[in-house]
Amino acid sequence: MSKYSMHLLVCGGTGCHAAESDAIVCNLRDELEAKGLNETVQVILTGCFGFCEKGPIVKVMPDNTFYVQVKPEDAQTIVEEHIIKGRKVTSLLYRDPKTKEPVADSKHMGFFKKQMRIALRNCGFINPENIDEYIARDGYAALGKVLSEMTPDEVIKLVKDSGQRGRGGAGFSTGLKWELARRNVSDEKYVVCNADEGDPGAFMDRSVLEGDPHSILEAMAICGYSIGASNGLIYIRAEYPLAIQRLKTAIKQAKEYGLLGNDIFGTGFNFDITLKYGAGAFVCGEETALIHSMEGLRGEPTLKPPFPAESGYRGKPTNVNNVETYASIPAIILKGAAWFSSIGTEKSKGTKVFALAGKINNVGLIEVPMGTTLREVIFEIGGGIRNGKKFKGVQTGGPSGGCLTEKHLDTPIDFDNLIAAGSMMGSGAMIVLDEDDCMVSMAKYFLEFTVEESCGKCAPCRIGNKRLHELLGQICEGKGVLSDLDRLKNMSLVIKDTALCGLGQTSPNPVLSMLDNFRDEFIAHITHKKCPAGQCRSLLEYIVNAENCVGCTACARVCPVNAISGMRKEIHKIDSAICIKCGACMEKCKFDAIYIS
Amino acid sequence: MSHIKIELRKEDVDFIKGVCTSFNNDPQELINVLHSCQEHFGYLPAEIQEVVSEGLNVPVAKIYGVVTFYSFFTMTPRGLHPISICLGTACYVRGAEKVLDEFKKELGIQVGESTKDNKFSLSSLRCVGACGLAPVVLVGDKTYGRVAPDDVKNILREYE
Numbered sequence: 001m002s003k004y005s006m007h008l009l010v011c012g013g014t015g016c017h018a019a020e021s022d023a024i025v026c027n028l029r030d031e032l033e034a035k036g037l038n039e040t041v042q043v044i045l046t047g048c049f050g051f052c053e054k055g056p057i058v059k060v061m062p063d064n065t066f067y068v069q070v071k072p073e074d075a076q077t078i079v080e081e082h083i084i085k086g087r088k089v090t091s092l093l094y095r096d097p098k099t100k101e102p103v104a105d106s107k108h109m110g111f112f113k114k115q116m117r118i119a120l121r122n123c124g125f126i127n128p129e130n131i132d133e134y135i136a137r138d139g140y141a142a143l144g145k146v147l148s149e150m151t152p153d154e155v156i157k158l159v160k161d162s163g164q165r166g167r168g169g170a171g172f173s174t175g176l177k178w179e180l181a182r183r184n185v186s187d188e189k190y191v192v193c194n195a196d197e198g199d200p201g202a203f204m205d206r207s208v209l210e211g212d213p214h215s216i217l218e219a220m221a222i223c224g225y226s227i228g229a230s231n232g233l234i235y236i237r238a239e240y241p242l243a244i245q246r247l248k249t250a251i252k253q254a255k256e257y258g259l260l261g262n263d264i265f266g267t268g269f270n271f272d273i274t275l276k277y278g279a280g281a282f283v284c285g286e287e288t289a290l291i292h293s294m295e296g297l298r299g300e301p302t303l304k305p306p307f308p309a310e311s312g313y314r315g316k317p318t319n320v321n322n323v324e325t326y327a328s329i330p331a332i333i334l335k336g337a338a339w340f341s342s343i344g345t346e347k348s349k350g351t352k353v354f355a356l357a358g359k360i361n362n363v364g365l366i367e368v369p370m371g372t373t374l375r376e377v378i379f380e381i382g383g384g385i386r387n388g389k390k391f392k393g394v395q396t397g398g399p400s401g402g403c404l405t406e407k408h409l410d411t412p413i414d415f416d417n418l419i420a421a422g423s424m425m426g427s428g429a430m431i432v433l434d435e436d437d438c439m440v441s442m443a444k445y446f447l448e449f450t451v452e453e454s455c456g457k458c459a460p461c462r463i464g465n466k467r468l469h470e471l472l473g474q475i476c477e478g479k480g481v482l483s484d485l486d487r488l489k490n491m492s493l494v495i496k497d498t499a500l501c502g503l504g505q506t507s508p509n510p511v512l513s514m515l516d517n518f519r520d521e522f523i524a525h526i527t528h529k530k531c532p533a534g535q536c537r538s539l540l541e542y543i544v545n546a547e548n549c550v551g552c553t554a555c556a557r558v559c560p561v562n563a564i565s566g567m568r569k570e571i572h573k574i575d576s577a578i579c580i581k582c583g584a585c586m587e588k589c590k591f592d593a594i595y596i597s
Numbered sequence: 598m599s600h601i602k603i604e605l606r607k608e609d610v611d612f613i614k615g616v617c618t619s620f621n622n623d624p625q626e627l628i629n630v631l632h633s634c635q636e637h638f639g640y641l642p643a644e645i646q647e648v649v650s651e652g653l654n655v656p657v658a659k660i661y662g663v664v665t666f667y668s669f670f671t672m673t674p675r676g677l678h679p680i681s682i683c684l685g686t687a688c689y690v691r692g693a694e695k696v697l698d699e700f701k702k703e704l705g706i707q708v709g710e711s712t713k714d715n716k717f718s719l720s721s722l723r724c725v726g727a728c729g730l731a732p733v734v735l736v737g738d739k740t741y742g743r744v745a746p747d748d749v750k751n752i753l754r755e756y757e
Contacts, residue, residue, distance in 0.1 A: 018727055018733075019730065052728065052729025055729055055730075198724075200689075200724035201685055202726075207726075239669070276629070279667030281666065281668065293628065294625075296626060296628050296655075357686070357728035357729075358690045359691075363728055399686075431686045431687060431690060437690060449723070
């Protein structure tokens with residue numbers, strides 16, 4: 001890298017990729033070549049910077065200039081102004097939402113200030129398709145250290161001492177999991193990486209795989225050495241073509257360098273990794289279901305025990321960890337258990353990646369120390385609520401989690417605090433909701449997801465969730481009765497207690513937490529037949545504003561059920577008993593004379 | 598199994614058998630085999646499943662069970678330009694449902710159906726991980742971000 005004096009890092013994550021970051025790279029390279037600068041300035045397509053809201057991102061190094069919402073046609077300006085004349089292109093800089101001043105250095109942006117990147121340490125810094133860049137940032141040094149200086153038991157002790165807990169959702173100790181897999185004696189064992197990121201709104205695994213695939217390969221090899229496995233499998237969603245392609249490239253490069261394959265570092269340790277594709281089933285994130293899916297079967301979970309550590313893939317001891325869990329392992333090995341466990345809270349060590357999405361200003365991927373409060377995450381890093389609206393809640397843990405509200409904003413985020421607050425960490429998706437979101441509809445939305453994704457094996461999940469969804473649907477349509485609230489609660493508790501796997505046991509969580517935190521809203525739907533957020537179509541009332549109505553009859557003519565009456569040039573009237581709330585009248589009216597109450 | 602009856606040509610059968618062989622005819626590779634077949638044929642009708650059944654020595658009922666379990670596999674052909682609307686949570690709260698409604702209205706079809714001329718088909722999916730661009734619509738391999746109901750007509754026009 002030394003021959004270049006400057007680097008232009010262009011985000012190549014899925015979001016920016018979709019927004020033409022490829023064309024930006026091409027144009028920048030063409031411009032540089034035209035100006036004879038292609039020998040001194042290098043353009044690199046990197047992984048995700050995390051600031052997806054303002055993508056595509058171009059970062060200039062070494063001066064850390066952070067350009068946002070760059071278009072392919074901006075390439076010329078960046079080269080001519082910044083590279084040649086040394087003047088920053090102010091129009092492309094990020095503007096602080098409060099002061100409206102441009103911020104040149106990404107270190108001073110609110111979005112990055114409070115972040116601490118361990119799992120995402122290389123995302124946005126290296127070219128994920130070049131193994132040399134990974135190696136230049138201490139890549140594969142941890143594998144070398146483990147193979148040459150440590151016994152498998154020492155590695156497991158180090159991981160245990162670091163206090164790392166699985167980032168996939170349940171938060172089980174990583175070191176302990178490895179130890180269990182090591183203890184079971186077998187001629188063959190397997191290391192599995194769970195990259196079936198099915199939680200809607202979570203995209204951290206995808207970003208790590210796209211931005212830093214080698215860190216996963218290295219960590220899997222370390223795990224293989226520790227538990228005594230020589231085969232690794234990555235179970236990845238078929239919906240992530242870019243991540244699959246980058247993983248394939250990375251595996252090929254690692255094999256060429258002798259960092260995967262036989263006799264790694266001349267130590268006699270063999271380790272190989274193959275890819276297995278998911279096919280769109282959320283339940284396959286559950287480890288027993290995932291293993292069945294890898295075996296070519298329907299992804300139905302089975303009762304534990306036996307745990308995969310005893311009998312997993314092909315009936316052999318298997319260790320399954322999530323992408324983010326693996327991504328931190330090389331850093332933990334190199335910097336030590338004491339370093340990692342000094343970060344975070346008493347029982348949740350290290351950092352956690354969160355995917356911020358929904359009604360928040362800075363949609364993106366962030367990594368913060370455990371124990372950071374929701375307020376810091378949403379209002380400082382996330383930049384607050386879009387369009388100046390009022391914060392209503394944040395759904396953590398996806399369809400398995402719960403909705404946290406205003407009163408939880410100052411709770412330090414860690415595994416145990418989130419559970420105590422009625423939610424869970426899950427994979428780390430945070431969907432921010434504002435005053436326009438109807439909580440009954442949200443609960444219904446999550447149940448719809450669970451109903452669709454339930455594998456159907458056990459009755460509580462298959463039938464119970466369907467009934468929950470129907471009850472919520474009736475409430476949204478104004479056909480609910482007050483006793484439904486108790487039925488919802490009782491049924492939820494039964495499903496939690498009796499469902500077979502993690503999917504069913506957590507699926508009623510959104511209902512329970514919405515009932516706890518937004519009971520008034522349920523009652524408004526049931527008793528007053530009103531949706532306070534104005535989302536539930538059946539509960540809306542279309543009304544004619546007498547001041548604006550000119551009596552043109554356009555609305556009456558378009559109404560499919562003849563609910564609108566009124567003579568020409570007279571003020572019209574909508575009979576809400578007949579109205580089917582299709583909204584056609586409002587769309588047709590040219591005088592803004594129809595509104596929704 | 599499916600109302601669509603197709604006749605496989607000899608080269609089609611050879612292709613499927615070739616895929617099975619490339620995975621060592623290992624029944625545990627069933628899902629990878631199905632991925633390769635769907636990528637080639639666009640969908641997985643009963644006739645293809647029957648050939649896979651022979652190739653991997655797995656009962657066809659089991660294959661049907663797998664094909665219908667996973668949402669990625671389909672037994673009906675998709676349109677020339679398959680349209681997928683992301684209904685992941687991030688897209689949902691930013692109005693993806695209204696976008697979906699607009700597509701339904703414009704194309705006159707429901708989710709899971711194709712237009713009469715087989716030009717477009719409509720499906721919904723859960724999270725493509727581009728939440729920064731919510732709501733997201735995919736037409737073939739092309740991603741459209743921050744789609745509003747008003748944009749739907751223009752998107753469709755690109756494929757006329």
